[in-house]
Amino acid sequence: MKFKLLYHITVLFTVVSCAPKATTPEPPVAEKIAKELTVHGDTRIDNYYWMNQREDSTVINYLNAENSYTDAMMKHTEEFQTKLFDEMIARIKKTDESVPAKMNGFYYYSRTEGDAEYPLYCRKEGNLEANEQIMLNVPEMAKGFSYFSIGDFSVSESNEILAYSEDTLSRRRYTIKFKSLVDDKVFEDKIENTTGGITWANDNKTVFYTVKHPETLLPYKVFKHVLGTAVEKDELVYEEKDNTFYTSCYKTKSNKYIVVGSTSTLSAEYRFIDASKPNSELNIFQVREKDLEYSIDHFKGDFYIRTNYQAKNFRLMKTPVANTAKENWTEVIPNREDVYLSNFEIFENYLVIEERKNGLNQLRIRRWADNEEHYLDFGEEAYDAWVSTNPEFETDVLRYGYTSLTTPSSTIDYDMGTKVKTVMKQQEVLGDFDKSNYESKRIWATAEDGTKVPISLVYRKDKLKKGTNPLWLSAYGSYGSNSDVYFSSVRLSLLDRGFVVATAHVRGGQEMGRYWYEDGKLLKKKNTFSDFNSCAEYMVAEGYAAKDKVFAWGGSAGGLLMGAISNMRPDLYKGIIAAVPFVDVVTTMLDESIPLTTGEFDEWGNPKNKEYYDYMLSYSPYDNVEAKDYPAMLVTTGLHDSQVQYWEPAKWVAKLRDMKTDNNPLLIKINMDFGHGGASGRFERYHEVALEYVFVLDLAGITK
Template sequence: MKAFTIPLLAAAALAACNNAEKKQEKMNVKPPVAEKIRHEFPAIHGDVRTDDYYWLNQRENPKVIAYLTAENKYTDTMLSPVKEFREKLYDELKGRIKEKDESVPYFSNGYVYYTRFEEGKEYPIYCRKKGSESAPEEVMLNVNDLAKGYAYYNVAGMSVSPDNKLVAYGVDTVSRRKYTIYFKNLETGELLPDIIANTTGGSTWANDNKTLFYTRKNDSTLRSESISKHILGTEPKTDKVVFFEKDDTYNTWVYKTKSRKYIVIGSSATLSSEYRILDADNPEGVFKIFHPREKDMLYDIDHRGDKFYVITNQDAKNFRLMETPLDKTGKENWKEVIAHRTDVLLEGMELFSNYMVLSERKNGLSQLRIINSLSGQEHYLDFGEPAYVAYVSTNPEMDSKQLRYGYTSLTTPNSTFDYNMDTKEKQLKKQQEVLGGYDPKNYVTERLFATATDGTKVPISLVYKKGFEKNGKQPLLLYGYGSYGASMDPYFNSNRISLLDRGFAYAIAHIRGGQEMGRQWYEDGKMFKKKNTFTDFIDCAEFLIKEKYTTKEHLYAMGGSAGGLLMGAVINMRPDLWRGIIAAVPFVDVMTTMLDASIPLTTGEYDEWGNPNNKDSYEYMKSYSPYDNVAPKAYPNMLVTTGLHDSQVQYFEPAKWVAKLREMKTGDNLLLLETNMDAGHGGASGRFKALKDVALQYAFLFYLEGISK
């Protein structure tokens, strides 16, 4: 496919945009209008809120389904001029994927495990070989066979018994992230009669090969609230609850230490955590509290030899590493191993018999620190790019000198390395193969810093194709998130090639609310400092315009989930700054959701957004909540996407938001809502179906830019 040249794109863009708007006028299609039914919420803090579109939260109401269907039809109609192009985009995106593919094998407990894909198939095939890669293949699960007849199908939490004879796995066929656990005999291929519903999908075997610990969800809130114990051959309804998390701001989970010596129950809220441990050889025993939860104290644990290792923020905002004896796990016994550093965030640890690998973050970039536990000598891996992602991959064996790690950047496809920690030799095991002749040398990545309103330097990762002219006339897509301390790393995505080859630049704004620049970066973008997230994003956009990477007429923004809240906030604050906005599964009705404890995830998020039952939090949240601040404004062109079965951001939030925007907005800019009627928060299942969502997003951008091939 011949891409537009940059000069041609620059010259034709404005005229093309006008042509697109004229096509819209010629269609003379009226958008769906949602019925207004006044709903008044009970007064709180002397304030009464009303919502004319509250009725849209009735998922089973035929009127709701009819409205969502009408919106989908309207989206298809308005984008009909690029319908054929959209289909070609899907084929183009799919054409970069190596359909017959296989993951890098890893060794665990006597078997080599790997995942492979077959040509034309949507789902993975999970395989293993006994002893070595030259042994005969055993297919554990062929998800393509299991998924037949389902519009959505996802397998998660595969867990093989210690004796390698059984596998437990979770299945979700609705996309509500409520999994049913099944058991398969890997020797005979038969499914066991034990079936456990309403779980997170994951599970942990005790060392007796018959006892399984798993997490149950609350039926309505979907909170992971309890750990149960199942003994094979018994009725699941008689399973014993070994731990119930009473605090509804906490979630709980269960896992086994890498040493395979301990079963661990974790329980955490946004700012506090607690662990319980049990000898994996004694599943009938009682879990012991590692250290009781404390307000504003987080810690994580793992085991090696005669010690537990603890990463904690106790007296250490950016976390530090501690160790403690097996029989004395309270914090009064913790001994410091790695001290706190103001400029380095300690994110995680990977323990080996003779080595320790620490995942750190400095100046917004990930680092891997290798420490020889015998000699005390240490070193960092060198990656040599201005913006990249490096991470510890699958390393299930303690007694190994090989570190498996992953590496990627905005121009480097996902790469898997084995690194010999003794000899310091690294071996590239596999790099993602991008079909269609992709050459990273044809693209440029930059690391920039915008100055925020308060003087803070905000990092931006940027990529474009060589030949991109910084003349202020090129299209640019700016992505942001900025919540929960989640760092938006500059990873490779082959889909973006379709943008870059058509003249777009792609940028990630590493705004406050993430954790790219340390823990303080997160704390400065949450609760009563949440608006820093929004103003940082706006400041990044204005910086890119000032530096002539783009102009308002060609600037696009995208965010999903909490990043969708970001989109809603910035268009209320600066509707004039954007040519187009993509808001995916956006969390936009902050007030209604955070005041309703029955909605999934609400209570666990009070430490992120605030508890609106407190007046100060209520007033601050209401001042930026996108839905509550829709006003008569000339909003930019918008594409809003959601999933009917979304368990994290309920579909009715974006649906109501679009209905209210339609009522209030001025001007003729596009406002489109696309609801996937078969999916939830993560979109469609399968590796190809999800590309249809990407093709829709790109078609929307190209339509606005007047790009048709």
């Protein structure tokens, strides 16, 4: 069915020297077509439900009209956007190379050349002086595509065959292909609609992969493919019947086992087989139980298990390969009330544990021989550190990553015996960057219920003037995902113009441990939103920001946060940027045909349960738009987004435009070629960043 669309855009007058400023264009006006949505005896009227038709020409015309309006409204900033883009790109080292990682006799690395948007994936045999072999020439592969992404690549145990996956639509539906590393021949085998992950068996001809449901895009089946055979005859290895679980597949670090996983937000179940016997039956590791989470890896005769079994903040356990049910698990690292165990890495002589305490990552090194242990000292107030690529057991060198708000991202090799650190590479920032010009801090705001919420912030020392600086405040606050700090050369464009840039580590993340996550989900979700508002208020009160120059940014579930705060406290913010925002919470969570919905019930609740319906309805941004003043807003989305469907932000903007009582800018930019992650090229993506930055700089009165 076609819908009549009412919109118009005033033709802009040509601007010439000394001519008056162009008239303000009129925004598109979407027609209201009432759709009654009744659940639990409650009826909601959705006037823009009709936008849920990606292929409809009327919808496409409307989205294009919105883009034209945004372009017209931002036309006066085009020169500034170009300047910012060029400024950001000028700081990036164009010809660059990653630190090689040794695996199975080869050194693997990626490198970029000149203005190329994509990397070359390469390897050298035996030593770094050997001849380079380019495995994937992505700049060549990407020609002719507006979007191109390599999902994964994996080399067979014989080192002779490369399997790789590619996405050319930005829907995260990857096609797996194969290539000989002996003669560069590309095999005819082609596996479509996969998650992109590839797991080789040890026979050098069998690969395991996961496919997505054609409608919901949930990964729900694991198949195995034998190279050279018909893909349509691939054997089904495992099918997940519960649509709240996602399937996955990987090989243990030991290369001895292939693991098939099935996980939901709060539960896990794994099966495994000998990687040298790909045709054997799967063995179940531990049957799924409600609220039992675990993950596994293998070392010598045991599996090691990170789990929340009788451990709120997780603990590390192990069990013999022959007896994997939880009654056989024995403790290696206990649960601690103030420390969250987030990951582990096993070496021949050492165990490395990633922990989180007081919101910061720690790396703990324990020697197997005598349990002697120590922590790495990072020496900064706000930072992030993580275990990097460590494919081999037989080494005493841990490779880890490190960054802070003032320290460029670094790859470091740490000798766990001698305790000597070697910086293998630090991100090079071109131009006049001087770390000493900037200062970072960690401060604590007080939430409405008295909880202390950490904030990480950075500013340029000579630009900080109490109570006058504009503030860029961001957060995520969902899924237990942590908003760890990091260095950004792009961010210098804000800092050098006087912005204070901060991250609010609100509840819903896991920065402060498991309880931090549980206090910001389901029926406690509003803590995420009120925490953010408290952080904004605190930074103003402490003089880090001018009261009338507070800007907020959030993406995806962080976009939900942006929508919620715009309804709750629009007076706090001068401007808000909501990137690919999840804003139509109730309608989306009621529609199980929408990708990812069923797997989210443990995060948001199932609105088919009235208690959850009522609570979601009380904060869902789209459902709570009112006739009142809102801040200036820029919203972004992608037509092919598989995570948050484009119609959520499109409907939200249409409703806001119809109801809001202010004259502040309300803009939406729809990327008609890309999805959730935006552009795929390493430079192309900064055009959108430049638009976002100029939007807030313009509102802050900064025009150059």
